[in-house]
Amino acid sequence: MTTDKNPLHEVIGPHYNAVMLVGPPGVGKGTQGKMLAQIPGIFHISSGDMFRALDTNSKYGQIFQQYARVGKLVPDEITVEIWQHYMDAKVREGVYAPECDLLILDGIPRNITQAKLIEPYIEIFKIIYMVCEDREVMFRRIRGRSLKENRIDDSEELVVRYRWDVYKRETEPLIDHYPQELIRLIDADNIASDVLLQILSAIVPIQKKYFKPPLM
Ligand code: ADP
16 A cells, blocks of 8 residues: 555555545434535545445345345455445446546445455545544434435444444554554544535545546
8 A cells, every 4th residue: 555655656555545434333424425425536435335235136245235234344355345346337337437536435444354355446636534422322313314315224223333343342442553654534523514624625625636528
């Protein structure tokens, strides 16, 4: 993995220039991701949405259901394989242009194994680390979301708490895996527009420095 010291034109191969969103379930990544996705020159991918879009009767759709239902992570190799196909498809469809668009990775990598598996394909410019000290605020948000979005993994209290443990055990160590100068701490216990402002202050300078302005 390289840092933003490398000018983009020197990057050879299928590199996706990315910012990662990291934070526990319920911290508001989904809400922020949806807003960021509306901005020209940004391509946002949520691994959860990617999985939920799979046909539930397909082999991978079934595998996803089997793990997500109990709050477990889908096995790493399968996750990264699905992600690669998804990214290839988005480039082919013309909805994501790696040379113009900053990729926002939301939910992937989810642990150090995944980080190592996707490392050859991505250049990480920043890691947006969303934190909210109050765990109960997040559990409340998830309970609200389960009613609105009909998510199989949000409705059971035990599954939600298990996902929290998985996050602590598997995902949080990612923060120490990357160079600390890449990490931008975001206080997520705030109104959505304030959180967005904090995130934009971290990523707009990257867009300006490294990407051609998108055609409008
Ligand atoms: P949350 O962040 O609230 O847990 P997501 O929508 O990101 O919700 O993920 C929902 C479920 O999808 C996870 O519990 C897991 O089963 C699966 N999933 C999403 N991303 C990954 C990933 N990178 N690796 C493995 N499983 C994943």
